[in-house]
Amino acid sequence: MINPQTPMARKNGLVIQETTEEVLVYDLETDKAHCLNRTAAFVWKKCDGKTSVEEIVKQFEKQTGSRIEEDLVWLAIDQLSERKLLEKTVASKFAGESRRSVLKKIGFASVIALPVIASLVAPTAVLAVACSGVQTASSCGSGNCNRGTPCSSCTPACVAPAVCGCSGAGASCECITPAFAKKAK
Amino acid sequence: MKSESKKRESAKRKNTKLKKISIESYGVKIKIETDMNLDFQDIKFRLAKKLPDAFKLIPNDIFEHNFYITQKDSIFELHKEAEKVAESETFDALLEQLESYIRITVAEYAVGKVFIHAGVVAINERALILPAKSFHGKTTLVAELVKAGAVYYSDEYAVLDENGYVHPFPKMLSMRGIIDDYTQMDLPVEEFGGNAGTKPIPVALVLITEYKRNAKWKPQELSAGQGIMEILPHTLPIRNKPEFTLNVLNNVAERAIITKTKRAEANVTARLLISFFETQAFKI
Numbered sequence: 001m002i003n004p005q006t007p008m009a010r011k012n013g014l015v016i017q018e019t020t021e022e023v024l025v026y027d028l029e030t031d032k033a034h035c036l037n038r039t040a041a042f043v044w045k046k047c048d049g050k051t052s053v054e055e056i057v058k059q060f061e062k063q064t065g066s067r068i069e070e071d072l073v074w075l076a077i078d079q080l081s082e083r084k085l086l087e088k089t090v091a092s093k094f095a096g097e098s099r100r101s102v103l104k105k106i107g108f109a110s111v112i113a114l115p116v117i118a119s120l121v122a123p124t125a126v127l128a129v130a131c132s133g134v135q136t137a138s139s140c141g142s143g144n145c146n147r148g149t150p151c152s153s154c155t156p157a158c159v160a161p162a163v164c165g166c167s168g169a170g171a172s173c174e175c176i177t178p179a180f181a182k183k184a185k
Numbered sequence: 186m187k188s189e190s191k192k193r194e195s196a197k198r199k200n201t202k203l204k205k206i207s208i209e210s211y212g213v214k215i216k217i218e219t220d221m222n223l224d225f226q227d228i229k230f231r232l233a234k235k236l237p238d239a240f241k242l243i244p245n246d247i248f249e250h251n252f253y254i255t256q257k258d259s260i261f262e263l264h265k266e267a268e269k270v271a272e273s274e275t276f277d278a279l280l281e282q283l284e285s286y287i288r289i290t291v292a293e294y295a296v297g298k299v300f301i302h303a304g305v306v307a308i309n310e311r312a313l314i315l316p317a318k319s320f321h322g323k324t325t326l327v328a329e330l331v332k333a334g335a336v337y338y339s340d341e342y343a344v345l346d347e348n349g350y351v352h353p354f355p356k357m358l359s360m361r362g363i364i365d366d367y368t369q370m371d372l373p374v375e376e377f378g379g380n381a382g383t384k385p386i387p388v389a390l391v392l393i394t395e396y397k398r399n400a401k402w403k404p405q406e407l408s409a410g411q412g413i414m415e416i417l418p419h420t421l422p423i424r425n426k427p428e429f430t431l432n433v434l435n436n437v438a439e440r441a442i443i444t445k446t447k448r449a450e451a452n453v454t455a456r457l458l459i460s461f462f463e464t465q466a467f468k469i
Contacts, residue, residue, distance in 0.1 A: 017431035019438060022410030026427040033417055035410040118414055125293035125421040129302040129319060 007077055008049030008087040025085060031122045034083055040115035043076035047086060053077070064112060071106050076115035083119055207248050208232065208287075210240040211344075212296025215287060216248035220255050231284045234371065236291065237356045250290050252283060265290075292342055292421040298352070299345040299433040302419040305338035305354070306330045307382050308462040311389035312351045314343045314441075316419035322396045322451060324358050329455035331379035338382045347429070349436030351388055355381035388437045389462065391416060393445040394454070400447035402457060409435065412443025 015026040023041040025034045036044055042063070046056045056073050074093040081090040094102045103114060205218040206225045210232075217228060232240050253264040261279040263271040263286065271282035292300035303316040304327035313335070317323045324340040331337050339354035346352060357371035374381050392404075393415045407415060413434045417423055423430050442465075448454040 015428045015431060017413075017428075017435055019409035019413065019435055021408045024410055024413060024431055024435075026423075026431060028427065031424050033414065033423070035414045037410070118411070120414060120417060122423045122427070123418050123420075124424060125289050128419055128421045128423075129289060129292075 005052050005054075006049055007047045007053075007081070007090050009044050009047040009080070010085050010087050014085075026122070027084065030084070032083070033120055033122055034085065035118040037113060037116045039072070039113050040076045040079065040117050043073055043115060044080055044085060047077070047080070049087070060112075066112055068112055069106055071102070072112065072115065075102060075106055079115060079117045083117060085117075205245050207243045207245045208240050209243045210236050210287075210291045210295075211298055213250065213291045213294045214243060214248045215250045215252065215290060216245060217252045217254070217283070217287075219253065223254065228280065228283065231280065232287060235284055235288055235356055237354065239291075239354075249294070252286065254279065254283065288341075289421065293425055294422070295344070297347060299430050300421045301343040301345065301416060302341070302421065303343040304340050305343045305351055306335035307338055307386055308335050308389075308459060310386050311462065312338065312343075312386050313458060313462070314351065314388055314391045314437075316343070316391065316393060316416050317395060318419070324360055325396075326394075326448075326451045326454060328358055328360065328377050329451040330458065331374060331377045332452075333455045333459050335379070335455075335459065336382045337374040337377075337379050343388075345388075345433050345437065346385060347433055347436070349388060349433055349440065350385040352385045353382045388441040389465075390458075391437065391441050391443040392458070393443070394448045396449070396451070397447040398449070400449045402446055402448065402454070404444040404446040407443045407445060409438035409443070412438050415443065415445060 013028045015028065017024040017026070021038060023036045023044070025036065026032075027034070042060060043056060046059060051059075053070060053073050057068060057070050060068055060073065071093070077086070077090055078092050078094060080086050081092070106114060203218055203220055204223060204225070205216055206228070207214065207216045209215070217225070229242075251266055255262050255264070260272050260274060261276050262269055263279055263282050265286055270286060271279060273279040273282065292302075301314065301316055302318070303314050304323040305315070306313050306327055308330075313330070315323055315326060327337065327340045337355060337358075338351060339356065340358045341356060342354045344352040344354045355374065357373050358377070360370050360372055391412060393407075413431070416434060416437075420430060420434070
């Protein structure tokens with residue numbers, strides 16, 4: 001049975017890299033990278049499925065020498081749970097409240113940095129080099145775009161099954177699906 | 186991969202034999218096949234230009250990645266493994282796509298290296314890395330830095346080893362804006378009065394920047410974790426080998442300053458960066 005008072009950090013399917021100030025976590029299942037600041041990382045490391053939130057608060061206070069609200073730890077747990085970095089999803093303690101109002105409430109009362117987890121989806125290799133946004137028609141080369149046929153230069157390339165093409169006569173060159181490309185002809 | 190029998194059938198219909206070459210670059214083995222009457226010299230020439238000092242021919246039975254070029258009606262097609270990844274009305278455009286896909290494959294699977302899509306120069310034997318997407322002014326800034334005295338390392342990839350040192354990838358600079366805003370023209374670094382680096386060097390500064398008209402130069406130093414998160418969107422092997430990649434990026438972040446700012450004109454930015462390197466005491 002889930003005991004939300006003793007959350008457990010997920011260990012499987014993660015690559016963990018400690019930096020000087022933060023902990024980076026790469027989720028192999030979702031290809032998402034997360035950057036946990038010190039506060040979030042501290043709470044995550046203490047989530048062993050045995051230690052209660054109350055105990056985590058005590059350990060945090062001992063380490064930092066500052067008094068903190070239990071809500072600060074819950075805010076970290078909430079974010080960890082949302083990002084699937086806990087074994088089991090924990091019901092949000094702040095259900096019904098906006099993140100902004102929670103942050104405001106805890107932020108005013110805390111001298112400790114609020115827990116922050118920054119996340120992003122890791123790019124595929126093609127996306128790591130691709131231009132962002134849609135290229136203009138002149139990038140298509142040979143006037144292909146005006147005929148609605150595949151373009152020659154969504155450089156470097158679109159991600160399969162999408163191909164570089166135009167969705168209509170005179171349109172901009174962009175990554176489109178082959179089915180649409182055929183229709184456009 | 187498109188099945189061997191289908192490839193053979195297609196070749197038979199066209200009354201040709203399946204032709205193939207295999208190459209190796211940074212430990213990545215790639216086979217290129219076609220059922221067309223294709224001269225591989227052009228492909229070899231293109232790859233030699235784009236994978237500087239880093240590709241060789243290998244026996245055809247040793248490969249990990251497979252590309253296949255074919256023609257259906259008037260359309261040329263490029264297949265990678267099982268999927269059609271590009272098509273074009275012109276063969277030249279398809280070869281551009283092939284060359285691009287091969288470089289990306291090498292960058293993604295390179296053995297013992299992490300490729301970041303970035304410009305790289307050296308100033309006083311310390312590297313400045315400029316990660317950015319295409320069309321964000323990487324090459325322009327690299328060219329201005331070279332004109333201002335920096336040593337050229339790459340206008341496309343920062344090639345990092347396991348210690349976080351950056352290796353030269355001195356392909357010709359692919360400049361846009363000479364013919365038009367989109368067509369690239371390859372120019373040797375000597376055209377900019379500079380020369381190319383030859384040895385691995387430590388990274389002193391990673392600058393996340395993009396051009397914005399009249400932008401104010403306000404570099405904001407990032408923590409190691411924040412910095413790595415900014416570099417990750419430009420990092421090719423992150424999905425394929427996340428553990429090695431994060432370790433290498435951390436090795437960079439431990440020594441280098443990682444900073445972010447909008448920039449104005451490239452020549453102004455280049456001068457700022459050169460003077461920054463000349464006055465800053467780096468950790469390395």
